[in-house]
Amino acid sequence: MIKLDNWDKQILGILLENSREHVTKIGKKIKLRRENVNYRIGRLIKNGLIKEFNTVVSEKAIGLSHYVVFLELVNLYEGTEKEILNYLRKSDFMGWIGTSAGRWSLTFDIIFPKDKELNEIIKKFLLKFGKYIGDYVILNFYNGDYFPHKFLGFHKQQKYKEILVKKIKLDKKDMEILSMLNADARISFVDIAAKVGLTANAINIRVKNLEKFGFIDKYTISIDWKQLGYEWYGIQLKFIKFNESIEGKLVSYFEKHDRIIFYYKYLNGLWDYDIGVILINSEELREFINEFRREFSDYVKISDVFITLEETSGYKLPKGVFV
Numbered sequence: 001m002i003k004l005d006n007w008d009k010q011i012l013g014i015l016l017e018n019s020r021e022h023v024t025k026i027g028k029k030i031k032l033r034r035e036n037v038n039y040r041i042g043r044l045i046k047n048g049l050i051k052e053f054n055t056v057v058s059e060k061a062i063g064l065s066h067y068v069v070f071l072e073l074v075n076l077y078e079g080t081e082k083e084i085l086n087y088l089r090k091s092d093f094m095g096w097i098g099t100s101a102g103r104w105s106l107t108f109d110i111i112f113p114k115d116k117e118l119n120e121i122i123k124k125f126l127l128k129f130g131k132y133i134g135d136y137v138i139l140n141f142y143n144g145d146y147f148p149h150k151f152l153g154f155h156k157q158q159k160y161k162e163i164l165v166k167k168i169k170l171d172k173k174d175m176e177i178l179s180m181l182n183a184d185a186r187i188s189f190v191d192i193a194a195k196v197g198l199t200a201n202a203i204n205i206r207v208k209n210l211e212k213f214g215f216i217d218k219y220t221i222s223i224d225w226k227q228l229g230y231e232w233y234g235i236q237l238k239f240i241k242f243n244e245s246i247e248g249k250l251v252s253y254f255e256k257h258d259r260i261i262f263y264y265k266y267l268n269g270l271w272d273y274d275i276g277v278i279l280i281n282s283e284e285l286r287e288f289i290n291e292f293r294r295e296f297s298d299y300v301k302i303s304d305v306f307i308t309l310e311e312t313s314g315y316k317l318p319k320g321v322f323v
Contacts, residue, residue: 001229002047007032009152011040012050012223016149019053019185019219049227052314053185056217057178059111062170064321066111067118068264068274071136073105081106084129085312092320093121097313100234102306107234109141111318139269146262146315147255148223151278168213173198177206178215179322185219222314225261230278232261232308233285235292237300238271246299253295259288271303 004012010030014021023037030037044050059066073081081099088094088108093116095109110121122138170178176196180187189203196203210216225232239247254263254275264274279285289302 002044002049002227004152004228007036008040008044011037012044012221013149013152015041015050015053015221016152017218017220019221047227048224051222051224051311052316054220054222054315055178055181055185056220057182057317058214058217059317061213061215062178062321063114064111064317065114065116065118066109066141068107068109068139068141068266069122069136070104070107070139072103072134073132074134075132080132084132087125087128089313091121091318092323093318095313095318096311096315098311099309100306101309102234103135103304104306108313110138111321113321137270139266139271142265142267144262144264145255146220148261150256150258151261168209170215174206174210174215175322177203178210179319181207181216182317182322185221222311224311225278230280233277233279234306234308235275235277235289236271236303236305237273237275238303239299240301241299246296250296250300259284276308 007030011026014026014029023041024034026032027034027037041050073084084106085097085099088097093110093112095111097106097108099106110118112118112121118138126133173196177192180192180195189200189207193200193203198206207216237250250273251263254260254273259277259279260275261278262276266272266274277285277288279288285305289305292302
């Protein structure tokens with residue numbers, strides 16, 4: 001288990017806000033030498049706490065559809081789960097992938113351009129692995145938020161930028177740039193320029209436009225909470241009695257509670273929200289559930305609880321959306 005000191009936490013806080021921040025600027029902000037900052041970031045990567053440097057690309061701005069699949073695996077032979085995970089990782093349209101214990105064995109995001117058909121993607125998957133799948137649910141993702149900064153003791157991060165009214169049409173080079181930033185948020189403009197066939201200054205101008213017009217929301221990092229001794233529990237919620245005031249109170253609760261690091265909202269599904277909760281053990285889970293029920297049991301019920309065993313693929317857009 002990794003122990004963080006105050007320097008580490010400050011560095012993580014800055015990288016959560018902007019994972020492209022240069023080490024020199026980080027050093028000035030926290031009054032630490034550039035070499036020390038670089039060393040600490042490298043150690044956090046080597047120890048597995050920082051998993052990825054992420055570019056949050058606006059799905060709405062580039063016209064994507066997003067669904068989340070929960071499924072139960074059955075009749076597995078040795079190596080079958082690995083085969084399924086490899087298939088999903090290589091797919092053009094599968095995003096986040098995770099294994100879990102509970103009702104669901106596997107969860108993954110399907111993200112694709114709106115000219116593609118969800119049925120075709122699902123059909124192809126079921127034809128190949130249907131005999132290993134019991135129950136499954138496909139939900140239409142509406143919106144969500146990710147706020148791990150609370151857990152490190154920092155104030156709320158800035159909200160994602162709204163897309164400006166003015167639209168720009170992305171060309172092939174813009175999509176190539178987005179694809180490379182999606183793969184690694186810290187890639188240099190010089191490296192992008194060499195692959196795209198433009199100057200570094202031209203890349204800089206294009207990236208600023210992608211940020212300005214809302215195609216890039218922000219740059220952040222993915223954290224492996226297990227390295228800090230925590231487990232990630234998924235909790236699925238369903239409204240019993242719905243009104244906008246209660247929903248606003250619920251979302252505010254998600255944003256303020258220091259153990260809730262993200263939420264997903266769905267449209268027309270078996271449940272309305274997913275939340276990710278970071279806890280040490282089942283006793284803390286019990287305390288959290290009791291606290292939640294005291295606050296919301298008249299309006300919201302807990303449909304299911306599961307523990308995430310492994311994040312097989314992190315929160316990046318799949319490669320097929322950039323083609």
